[in-house]
Amino acid sequence: MNWLQEMVKSIDYIEDHLTEPLxxxxxxxxxxxxxxxYQRMFSVLTNMSVQTYIRNRRMTLAAMELQTTDTKVIDLxxxxxxxxxxxxxxxxxxxxxxxxxxxxxxxxxVKAFLKLAIQVSLKGDVPMDYRLEKKEGFSFYGMTxxxxxxxxxxxxxxxxxxxxxxxxxxxxxxxxxxxxxxxxGVCMPMDPEKDTDFDYVIGAFSDDKIEGFDNYQVxxxxxxxxxxxxxxxxTIQPAWKRIFSEWFPQTGYEHADLPxxxxxxxxDLNAADYYMEIWIPIKR
Numbered sequence: 001m002n003w004l005q006e007m008v009k010s011i012d013y014i015e016d017h018l019t020e021p022l023x024x025x026x027x028x029x030x031x032x033x034x035x036x037x038y039q040r041m042f043s044v045l046t047n048m049s050v051q052t053y054i055r056n057r058r059m060t061l062a063a064m065e066l067q068t069t070d071t072k073v074i075d076l077x078x079x080x081x082x083x084x085x086x087x088x089x090x091x092x093x094x095x096x097x098x099x100x101x102x103x104x105x106x107x108x109x110v111k112a113f114l115k116l117a118i119q120v121s122l123k124g125d126v127p128m129d130y131r132l133e134k135k136e137g138f139s140f141y142g143m144t145x146x147x148x149x150x151x152x153x154x155x156x157x158x159x160x161x162x163x164x165x166x167x168x169x170x171x172x173x174x175x176x177x178x179x180x181x182x183x184x185g186v187c188m189p190m191d192p193e194k195d196t197d198f199d200y201v202i203g204a205f206s207d208d209k210i211e212g213f214d215n216y217q218v219x220x221x222x223x224x225x226x227x228x229x230x231x232x233x234x235t236i237q238p239a240w241k242r243i244f245s246e247w248f249p250q251t252g253y254e255h256a257d258l259p260x261x262x263x264x265x266x267x268d269l270n271a272a273d274y275y276m277e278i279w280i281p282i283k284r
Contacts (some may be wrong), residue, residue: 003249004118004249006030006031006032006033006037007031007041007118008118009031009032010027010028010030010031010033010038011116011118012030012053013026013027013030014027014037014050014053014057014210015115015120017056018054018057018061018080019080019081019146019237020081020083021080022054022081024038024039024050024051026044026048029196033254034255035190035253036189036190036255036257037254037255038050039053039190040187040190040244040255040260041212041244041248041255042242043149044240044241044243044245045241045244045245046116047152047155048149048151048152049149049150049196050147051149051150051196052151053096053113053116053149054154055091055095056095057083057111057115057138058080058091059091059092059095059096059113060095060099060111060112060113060114061078061080062079062080062092063092063096063103063110063111063112065108066100066103066104067103067104067107069202073088073089073100073101073104074088076088076100076275077089084106084269088100091131095111095113096110096111097111098110100223102236104173105154105283109222109234112165126136128226128242128243128246128247129226129227129228130224130225130226130248131212131224131225132221132222132223132224132225132226132282133223133225134221135145135220135221135222135223137206137217137218137219137220138205138217138218139205139206139209139215139216139218140186140201140203140204140205140215140216140218141157141174141177141203141206141208141209141210141213141214141215141216142174142184142186142187142201142202142204142213142214142216143165143170143174143201143202143203143205143213143214144199144200144201144214145161145199145200146198146199146200147197147198147199147200148195148196148197149197149198150196154200155237158185159202161202161229162185164203165202168198171183171202174202174203174213175204176203177204177206177210177213178205178206179202179205179206179207180204180205181265181266182204182205182264182265182266183202183203183204183264184202184203184204184205184261184262184263184264184265185200185201185202185203185219185262185264186201186203186216186259186260186261186262187201187259187260187271188200188201188216189257189258189259192260201214201216201259201262203216216259218258218259219258220258221258221281221282221283222241222256222281222282222283222284223279223280223281224247224280224281224282225277225278225279225280226239226243226247226277226278226279226280227275227277228275228276228277228278229273229275230272230273230274231269231270231271231272231274232264232269232270232274232276233269233270233275235274236262236276236278239278240278243278243280252284253282253283253284254282254283254284255280255281255282255283256281256282256283257281258281259278260280260281261277261278261279262276262277262279263276263277263278263279264276265277
């Protein structure tokens with residue numbers, strides 16, 4: 001269970017440095033993982049970004065100090081790495097729903113986000129169908145939009161964007177250039193030193209450069225291709241969680257810091273036998 005020990009180390013590292021500058025790279029280093037892989041694992045397993053967790057923990061400790069000591073708001077702002085009392089107050093209200101001054105004066109209820117505790121549950125009774133493939137470099141094109149991971153906004157906004165493209169005609173325009181009856185949902189790699197946003201692409205494979213769309217190239221790599229069957233909306237998110245919580249820890253593979261692909265085949269997305277794939281770039 002080395003992966004479990006590494007994750008615990010990273011959470012301890014965060015806890016020990018809440019009143020100091022915290023860099024994603026350093027946190028990932030404590031977990032013996034690349035920044036991108038660590039950020040993806042953290043967000044998939046907890047439904048929040050690393051930065052959101054750090055903010056929630058800092059605001060929990062700040063609220064306790066605010067209501068039990070005479071510490072000034074500006075001093076708490078600097079202590080918990082905010083440049084001004086205004087920035088601190090915005091973060092405080094986003095977590096607790098009230099301003100720091102009101103929390104201090106009226107002792108209104110505040111929220112407590114406790115330190116993450118890693119628990120292991122024995123799983124594996126449901127098999128995961130996957131294959132390992134070494135693929136040559138390939139290209140894809142599509143429409144790109146940036147999404148925030150703060151408070152799990154991406155989990156809500158990406159499905160809405162899919163609906164938007166389906167209704168305004170942009171998806172049909174995009175897919176008309178595709179040589180195959182497949183479309184893609186692509187999570188592009190995050191910035192190594194920040195995890196508050198990432199680019200997501202709705203697109204399709206193509207060897208040609210498609211004018212009017214964003215065009216991407218992926219180098220040759222080894223991939224774990226997960227085969228999924230069932231209604232898309234009921235299948236895709238649980239599959240992501242199992243990949244990061246079960247498959248990665250037990251196989252010893254690492255994320256190769258390349259785009260992750262959801263490959264949607266032609267068919268009824270709501271059908272019980274609908275087939276789709278998740279492609280994860282890996283390295284040994």
